[in-house]
Amino acid sequence: MKRSFHQTSILLALLAMPALALLAGEASDSPPPPAPDTRALDEEIQAIKKDVVDLNRDLFVLEEELLFPANTQVAVFLSMDVGEFFALDTVELRVDNKQVAKYLYTPREAEALLKGGVQRLYLGNLRVGNHELVALFTGKGPNNQDYSRGAQLKFEKSVGAKYLELKIADRQRKRQPEFEIKDWE
Amino acid sequence: MQNRRNSLFLLAAALLGAGLCVAAEPAYRLQGRAAPDFALRATSGSNFRLSEHRGEVMLLVFWGSRCGQCGTQLTSLSHMVDTYRSAGLAAFAVNVDDDQVAAAEFAMAHPVSFPVLLDPAKAVARQFQVDNLPMLLLVDRAGVIRHVHRNYRSGSDAQYLDQIKILLDE
Numbered sequence: 001m002k003r004s005f006h007q008t009s010i011l012l013a014l015l016a017m018p019a020l021a022l023l024a025g026e027a028s029d030s031p032p033p034p035a036p037d038t039r040a041l042d043e044e045i046q047a048i049k050k051d052v053v054d055l056n057r058d059l060f061v062l063e064e065e066l067l068f069p070a071n072t073q074v075a076v077f078l079s080m081d082v083g084e085f086f087a088l089d090t091v092e093l094r095v096d097n098k099q100v101a102k103y104l105y106t107p108r109e110a111e112a113l114l115k116g117g118v119q120r121l122y123l124g125n126l127r128v129g130n131h132e133l134v135a136l137f138t139g140k141g142p143n144n145q146d147y148s149r150g151a152q153l154k155f156e157k158s159v160g161a162k163y164l165e166l167k168i169a170d171r172q173r174k175r176q177p178e179f180e181i182k183d184w185e
Numbered sequence: 186m187q188n189r190r191n192s193l194f195l196l197a198a199a200l201l202g203a204g205l206c207v208a209a210e211p212a213y214r215l216q217g218r219a220a221p222d223f224a225l226r227a228t229s230g231s232n233f234r235l236s237e238h239r240g241e242v243m244l245l246v247f248w249g250s251r252c253g254q255c256g257t258q259l260t261s262l263s264h265m266v267d268t269y270r271s272a273g274l275a276a277f278a279v280n281v282d283d284d285q286v287a288a289a290e291f292a293m294a295h296p297v298s299f300p301v302l303l304d305p306a307k308a309v310a311r312q313f314q315v316d317n318l319p320m321l322l323l324v325d326r327a328g329v330i331r332h333v334h335r336n337y338r339s340g341s342d343a344q345y346l347d348q349i350k351i352l353l354d355e
């Protein structure tokens with residue numbers, strides 16, 4: 001007896017159905033594969049991340065020590081106190097009549113300074129001897145008027161790092177801002 | 186014979202044209218690198234620093250008042266930025282005119298919804314190696330320059346939009 005192709009296909013499908021059902025049942029009954037222990041792996045990744053951050057910090061410190069050795073290093077910081085009579089816009093820094101830094105402040109940066117932040121405005125090298133630092137401040141003064149002021153300091157650079165601070169403060173009695181350069185001995 | 190010669194001439198012209206097109210779009214060396222940080226004053230009087238917008242997709246467009254396509258591009262970008270601002274898109278239009286009055290007048294004539302920054306010294310344009318106006322850069326949330334577009338053509342907006350959507354989804 002010769003079967004047609006159509007009949008053969010139906011017969012094969014009928015035979016295969018129980019086998020497929022059995023396989024599906026086995027698949028649903030078998031327990032799920034154990035979850036890999038991701039917690040240990042995550043801890044390891046966090047430890048590596050911390051090591052990388054520490055290494056980066058050490059490299060940064062090393063780079064600064066190499067580029068700006070302590071015997072020639074000069075750093076200028078900027079801080080603001082109150083700020084009722086002055087809204088900072090830009091600061092230009094000149095050392096020995098040469099512009100070494102110019103910084104434009106965004107409202108967020110000015111706000112951070114008002115909250116007590118101290119910015120390192122400049123880091124450089126100077127030879128031992130006498131030098132002059134001039135800082136030019138621009139912004140909005142009392143009554144929201146354009147305001148520009150300068151401050152100057154003659155200082156002596158000795159062996160060892162030199163730290164200077166530009167301080168902007170309110171002079172309540174005169175209702176004017178005050179600009180000062182302080183030498184951290 | 187004449188037809189064949191004409192065909193060869195057309196082919197040579199097409200190849201030359203294609204070559205010129207390729208030559209007109211030189212590779213941008215900063216693509217795939219971190220966008221240089223800068224701070225500039227806007228026409229509004231406020232100061233803006235690029236790094237304060239890290240975490241957002243940034244669209245930087247360099248333009249000049251004597252550039253023919255710049256006005257159309259800025260107007261079109263303004264609509265796009267309005268739509269996608271809430272999804273994390275920030276935009277800055279950096280003007281490179283020497284004449285700040287001309288820049289301000291142009292900006293008034295083509296109002297945009299994002300800050301127009303002034304770079305008369307072209308220090309920022311040099312940092313970003315701007316070699317054409319307009320020039321548009323797309324910076325991803327990590328601060329990496331991902332796409333650069335020189336010139337502005339019909340169909341450019343659709344291309345920008347596709348790239349912006351991908352960057353916003355990342």
